[in-house]
């Protein structure tokens with residue numbers, strides 16, 4: 001039976017909120033609507049109780065203590081709080097002066113890490129921007145080579161959102177702890193999909209988000225280590241002193257309840273779901289790679305999340321490819337920046353050429369992806385690629401064995 005259309009294969013962008021999560025949230029809009037900071041009546045106590053339950057659920061998912069969870073509006077805010085908060089707290093010189101301290105990050109991090117680091121650069125911090133290898137990975141050795149006497153913070157994502165590639169965070173964390181440097185990891189794509197234990201994984205600060213794990217939008221969390229060592233942060237939002245003074249503002253109780261429920265479901269179902277998605281992704285990749293030439297999977301092939309694939313199709317034009325697979329919601333290797341189509345900076349960081357970056361797709365499977373959907377998507381993509389190649393004179397030349405890169409084009 002053909003699947004119902006359109007097909008959602010963009011789960012790395014956001015996920016459908018699990019109906020069980022919606023169910024858990026509903027009472028907190030109209031029945032238990034107190035302010036969780038209201039200490040003198042039962043409406044407040046009930047809300048606070050719900051927030052604490054969710055705190056425990058989020059903490060359990062990552063092997064933390066409940067007091068180490070700070071609620072935020074999402075991973076963007078968690079990253080900002082972690083990076084700016086730690087840098088400003090551990091700065092070696094006052095604001096306005098140079099030489100405030102050294103930070104290590106990478107050029108293909110999410111913008112929610114890159115932009116806070118750029119701001120800190122303007123504030124007098126020194127930032128080392130590591131470049132990944134062709135496989136997209138940042139290794140312990142790369143961090144070790146970049147560490148300096150004045151390094152105060154390392155911020156490296158656990159899994160890349162465009163590629164799904166996995167960095168060796170536990171090894172990087174061990175190194176940071178040996179050197180007394182704070183480690184933050186943007187684990188937005190990792191948490192809820194892969195087992196996490198902030199203790200044994202040697203992490204000080206970890207960002208994650210509700211809407212990537214089948215919870216609601218607009219709620220996220222930051223793990224802040226309390227012991228060995230205790231990490232302190234300068235707050236970005238001042239006010240009523242909520243969340244141990246690190247993030248003031250009345251809590252989004254319904255959202256937090258939803259994120260807690262989403263975390264509990266991930267804890268229970270992650271292993272089986274990961275295996276199922278791995279099988280589906282393998283089926284999808286095999287059917288594309290085995291049936292066509294000039295198809296390349298980007299990023300390290302082994303060290304990847306089970307549900308994401310990033311594939312380039314040579315000799316097709318990216319926009320036309322996207323038009324040809326209108327029933328499949330996925331992301332392209334291009335980003336629209338101010339009216340111009342830019343190739344993905346992540347793919348560029350791996351050395352993927354502009355042409356190939358433009359003709360890349362990121363397909364990310366999720367909790368409701370079926371085998372029928374995978375097979376249908378594969379067929380659609382193959383048909384679209386073959387159709388476009390049939391019209392491509394360059395592909396004809398390639399088939400005749402001519403190396404396109406050696407052709408000298410006449411510029412009349």
Ligand code: PMP
Pocket residue numbers: 012013073074075076077110112157159160161186188189208209210211220
């Ligand atoms: N970091 C990564 C790696 C992400 O994939 C995303 C979401 N695209 C974010 C941060 C931002 O998360 P949020 O939407 O919760 O602010």
